[in-house]
Amino acid sequence: MEKPHNSEESKSNNRQKRTREKILNLAMHVLAKKPKASLNEIAEAAEIGRATLFRYFKSRKQLIHELVVEADQKLENATKPILEQKLTARDTLEEYIKVLVPLGASFHFLSSEQIYSECSGIEDLYRNQLVRLKELSTKLREEKVVAADIPPVWIAAVLDNLIYTAWVTVSEGDIARNDAPGLVLHSFLNGLSPV
Amino acid sequence: MEKPHNSEESKSNNRQKRTREKILNLAMHVLAKKPKASLNEIAEAAEIGRATLFRYFKSRKQLIHELVVEADQKLENATKPILEQKLTARDTLEEYIKVLVPLGASFHFLSSEQIYSECSGIEDLYRNQLVRLKELSTKLREEKVVAADIPPVWIAAVLDNLIYTAWVTVSEGDIARNDAPGLVLHSFLNGLSPV
DNA sequence: CTGTAATGAGACATTATAGTATCATGTGGG
DNA sequence: CCCACATGATACTATAATGTCTCATTACAG
Incomplete structure (x- = not known):
């Protein structure tokens, strides 16, 4: 698949769910402290690539x-x-x-x-x-x-x-x-x- | 003069002093609330032109x-x-x-x-x-x-x-x-x- | 082990903001 | 009133961030 989609709780969307949670979690922490944080910094903090960030959030x-x-x-x-x-x-x-x-x-x-x-x-x-x-x-x-x-x-x-x-x-x-x-x-x- | 300079308390730097204070004051208020604020927003809040901002702070x-x-x-x-x-x-x-x-x-x-x-x-x-x-x-x-x-x-x-x-x-x-x-x-x- | 989907790296294009230069306008002190 | 000088508006460049795309690599289910 190109984009992760939520088709009826499929088998292996665990990984996606995990990264998604990871992003949301870390982004929240970073932004709470530094609202000016760039997507670069957020991606870095979440230990993911910037591209992945955009796969999950347009x-x-x-x-x-x-x-x-x-x-x-x-x-x-x-x-x-x-x-x-x-x-x-x-x-x-x-x-x-x-x-x-x-x-x-x-x-x-x-x-x-x-x-x-x-x-x-x-x-x-x-x-x-x-x-x-x-x-x-x-x-x-x-x-x-x-x-x-x-x-x-x-x-x-x-x-x-x-x-x-x-x-x-x-x-x-x-x-x-x-x-x-x-x-x-x-x-x-x-x-x-x-x- | 191009840039305002503080040569020994000259006569008419009242105006400059006032705008400078105005900028510092309002900038402080704006930035305390919104660290992400752009210089545009700051200038606007201080009711001055963006150019003036750069005259006082490079x-x-x-x-x-x-x-x-x-x-x-x-x-x-x-x-x-x-x-x-x-x-x-x-x-x-x-x-x-x-x-x-x-x-x-x-x-x-x-x-x-x-x-x-x-x-x-x-x-x-x-x-x-x-x-x-x-x-x-x-x-x-x-x-x-x-x-x-x-x-x-x-x-x-x-x-x-x-x-x-x-x-x-x-x-x-x-x-x-x-x-x-x-x-x-x-x-x-x-x-x-x-x- | 194998194939597929997710990811990371990085090359772009686009947009927003930072910073520079110029000129017309207006204000305030003399 | 007058004129120097501060200002505002605007056009411009530079830079940093956002957003898009491709492709090689990696992780994981079967």
Whole structure:
């Protein structure tokens, strides 16, 4: 075949699936850190040829589009079950953080406005994500988990940044992976001062 | 004259000074948000012609270099007096935040690794800034302003992000300028939960 | 081991951005 | 008012990135 196509789950599309995942994964990581990264750098990071990149994604625009869609799905899949459990706001927050820290790149990627300058027509996904964050923020306020005088936009922003910071420090080896969620939760609720 | 030169504070270089400041200011803002921004976009944001941009900065590289140097100086000027005052760590922190929030763009700009991929030979400035942040973090720990079990790297990262977040939300009109420093300080020390 | 599909390398074409040169216009200090 | 000088607009070149294509090589299922 010239181009990989998804004809009814055929036998040997494992390889294709693997490279595709590889590309999406590495591209996400690279672009989250350096939005200016060229396709060359992305290909290099993913350890594939530039040509292969174009076999899977016909343009930079489409690559980014798929990254955004994938990020959105990951977040959706990770967070939906939590919201449906009808936990307390505090527990929801805790679970939220636990699942989002490992997805930090996706999370921040989707929150990053830089992307939208390269790929229009995705504002909806972004909005969804923001809406969900805002909902959680509101819930946290209602159940008095966070103080009433703190603006929701601040709550959401701080949460976003703590989660992304956690992801960055973990992937740079400065913070232990298992410590990160607790650190985020504690910093978010109680700050850094001693008990 | 062809190119503006700074010969002993001459009479009419006010205009030049103004445009130069204008460019540096707006370029900083634009690039902090979108490192990929083209010189076209920067010129547009600064409301000047692209040609003028090149009259003041012979290349993109030099523009960024000057931005970094300027950011570093601003931060240096703002923070040095504070450190020399020999305040308690807690008061140092408070003053620090007060002066840094308005400089959020510069601050974050200098912290952003993205810049170094465009302009080499400035790692020193970055290091200085980091060293200073780490020093403050250590001091905060020593004086038990922050808990002893929190890694300095986490302290520094959280502080950086809170300050930048404050600056962003202020410049987007979501948070009142005068509320921001207090919000940062409180979030940093006590988190968002109610008293 | 063998044949086929996926890949990598690299030679192109195309486009976007960086950078240069020129000239008409406009502004601000004298 | 006047004129030097900064600016904006535009046309131009250079360079880097995107996107297309071909072909030899490699990996893998049978």
